Amino acid sequence: MNVDARARASARAIDRSALRLDPAVGLDDLLRRHRRQPLQRAAAATAVAVLVAVVALWAGVALRGPTPVQPTLGPITRFRVGPNPVSVALSPGAAWVLDSGDDTISRVDPSTGRTPEPSAIRAYGVLGTLIFATFADGRLWVVHLQEGSSGYGISAIDPSTGGEEVTFSVGGAVFEGSGIDGDLAVGAGAVWVALPAGDEVKRFDAVTGRLRDRIPFPRPTALAMDDRTLWVATADGRLHRLDIDTRASTVTATTGTVTRIRVGQGGLWLMTLDGKILRLDRRTGRIVARMPRAFKAADLAVGAEGVWVYDQHQGTVLRINPATNRVTRTISVISQPLVELSSHVLAVGNGAVWVVDKAADTVVRVDPHR
Amino acid sequence: MPAARPTRRTVPAAGDGGSRAVRLPGPFEQFYLEEYASVVKLAYALSGSRAGAEDIAQEAFLRAYRDWDRVGSYEHQAAWVRRVAANLATSGLRRRLVEARALARLAGWAANREPALDPLPPSNADFWRAVRALPQRQAQAVALYYLEDLSIQQTAVVLDCAEGTVRAHLAKARRTLARRLHPDAGEEP
Numbered sequence: 001m002n003v004d005a006r007a008r009a010s011a012r013a014i015d016r017s018a019l020r021l022d023p024a025v026g027l028d029d030l031l032r033r034h035r036r037q038p039l040q041r042a043a044a045a046t047a048v049a050v051l052v053a054v055v056a057l058w059a060g061v062a063l064r065g066p067t068p069v070q071p072t073l074g075p076i077t078r079f080r081v082g083p084n085p086v087s088v089a090l091s092p093g094a095a096w097v098l099d100s101g102d103d104t105i106s107r108v109d110p111s112t113g114r115t116p117e118p119s120a121i122r123a124y125g126v127l128g129t130l131i132f133a134t135f136a137d138g139r140l141w142v143v144h145l146q147e148g149s150s151g152y153g154i155s156a157i158d159p160s161t162g163g164e165e166v167t168f169s170v171g172g173a174v175f176e177g178s179g180i181d182g183d184l185a186v187g188a189g190a191v192w193v194a195l196p197a198g199d200e201v202k203r204f205d206a207v208t209g210r211l212r213d214r215i216p217f218p219r220p221t222a223l224a225m226d227d228r229t230l231w232v233a234t235a236d237g238r239l240h241r242l243d244i245d246t247r248a249s250t251v252t253a254t255t256g257t258v259t260r261i262r263v264g265q266g267g268l269w270l271m272t273l274d275g276k277i278l279r280l281d282r283r284t285g286r287i288v289a290r291m292p293r294a295f296k297a298a299d300l301a302v303g304a305e306g307v308w309v310y311d312q313h314q315g316t317v318l319r320i321n322p323a324t325n326r327v328t329r330t331i332s333v334i335s336q337p338l339v340e341l342s343s344h345v346l347a348v349g350n351g352a353v354w355v356v357d358k359a360a361d362t363v364v365r366v367d368p369h370r
Numbered sequence: 371m372p373a374a375r376p377t378r379r380t381v382p383a384a385g386d387g388g389s390r391a392v393r394l395p396g397p398f399e400q401f402y403l404e405e406y407a408s409v410v411k412l413a414y415a416l417s418g419s420r421a422g423a424e425d426i427a428q429e430a431f432l433r434a435y436r437d438w439d440r441v442g443s444y445e446h447q448a449a450w451v452r453r454v455a456a457n458l459a460t461s462g463l464r465r466r467l468v469e470a471r472a473l474a475r476l477a478g479w480a481a482n483r484e485p486a487l488d489p490l491p492p493s494n495a496d497f498w499r500a501v502r503a504l505p506q507r508q509a510q511a512v513a514l515y516y517l518e519d520l521s522i523q524q525t526a527v528v529l530d531c532a533e534g535t536v537r538a539h540l541a542k543a544r545r546t547l548a549r550r551l552h553p554d555a556g557e558e559p
Binding site for chain 2: 002004007010011013014015017018019020021022023024025027030031
């Protein structure tokens, strides 16, 4: 059978597969979704208006005339990025935002203290559909769907030049879109990739991108490097400690399905699929605290600036005090919250908390001290 | 795809002798019911996801509905919604699916709803998997041309490009598919 005949046969197969489809069911859903929009739009407009007024007053526009060339950064500063931003990562002196709308990467330099014009943002549009990014070992690591294939790849970008240093295929799906996604960790000269569908964690050489090792784990969902330990969460709710030198693995806790593991601020911090935050002892891997359920976390970031959570329902970022394990600050930053099972919209570093505002095509810098 | 719709429905405004036109609401529901199944199938072919295809179609129609004052006046409304769905299905797909599905699930609209689409037989699934591995525009051209049975001209309208570009996309796609699906056979003309 030639391609033409096979294409027509496959088209008929799709027709047959849709016999149970009932458009009327979907119409009700659609109209209900649309009715949610006016309230969201009104809230967004109000938030933007308030924000504009605050920023204008703060920058001295109202009191001192024209905007200074390089105003000081405010408590909350918004930077315009590309369309449909999905992930933010921080390198020293810069924030990197993946724009899934046009598959470019925006580099935001906060030192100017002002929103760059779109033309001033450097964009790198060669990688294919962008999924998420993280910064580690001096390089920006970008997970993406590889152009022209259905496979996933990882690219390392030199933040000083924007140049792509190495790109390699991970040979499986990192992002399934089901909430049970994989993860990426960088450390000990390697890139570690959790592939839930493949029931394994793969270790790639961080310089060459070559596959060095494959370690079986049942549906691994999250990873974190902690010195010579790799923490691995699996979909069955177990947390594993893997000694990367001996490959010895032990289960230290049962936590529920975990989508983020972060190390810092004197602990091991976990976010679960249903939005809970747990604190564990780094030495024993045992749970020592469960955060109060006043929020539903969609992302978690830990750094010198503290422990921060993105609350997907309220569009707020919350600071957790590691001394008390309680929320000590709540800051509204998102104009139109997008409810997700998990996302990579939060990062801490460079003296600030950064969060992607998807609906407004911006990344928001929050000063944790003001 | 049905024939192009009227560009705009108007009636004379009262009291001005008919010199000024006032638009009537567009027949969105009718448009939706006529086109929904085709758009879901297109999204299924280009995304490979039974559940995701309905989300993509919903998102495309939701965008049309939000902007129906404008989209409803287009000559090629059906082409517009197909273009949006095809782009959603082939670009940034998975993240958008999570958002759409999570919204639906958390709002309690579609909890545990089984996909209405049935799985494809293996050989047909292999074909569409190979199509999805093509460059985006080639994949879209193949899906529109074969699945929707559009002419070259109609495909060009949906993709918003020249007919020659569609022919080039299809020719390249056929060659690549022949190589991947029938590696032992000679190259397609």
